[in-house]
Amino acid sequence: MRERAEVLQDEPFCRHCAARSLAVRAVVVDHIKPLSEGGSDDRGNKQSLCKPCHDAKSKAERAAAARRRAGR
Structure with missing residues (x-):
């Protein structure tokens, strides 16, 4: 939990929104x-996002x- 707070403190605005010149507070x-795709739990693999961008x-x-599982 502490690491989450540190990431949000370090990066308080949504990274995806910031790329579009929007200042939206990050909450996620x-x-x-993703870890399920071989991603790491290191800080370099984490970003702050707003809920809509995360969703x-x-x-x-x-x-x-799902497309990969279906062989597409």
Whole structure:
């Protein structure tokens, strides 16, 4: 839990929104490369996101995983 707070303190705004020049407060610490896909738990693989961006990223990752399982 402390590490989550440190990431949000270090990176208080959503990284995806910031890339679009928007200043939206981050509330979720996300693994850039999911652990389930071989990502690490290191700080370099973590980013701060707002809930809508995190939800959209997670949905896209689930869809990509389903396509891979289906052999597409």
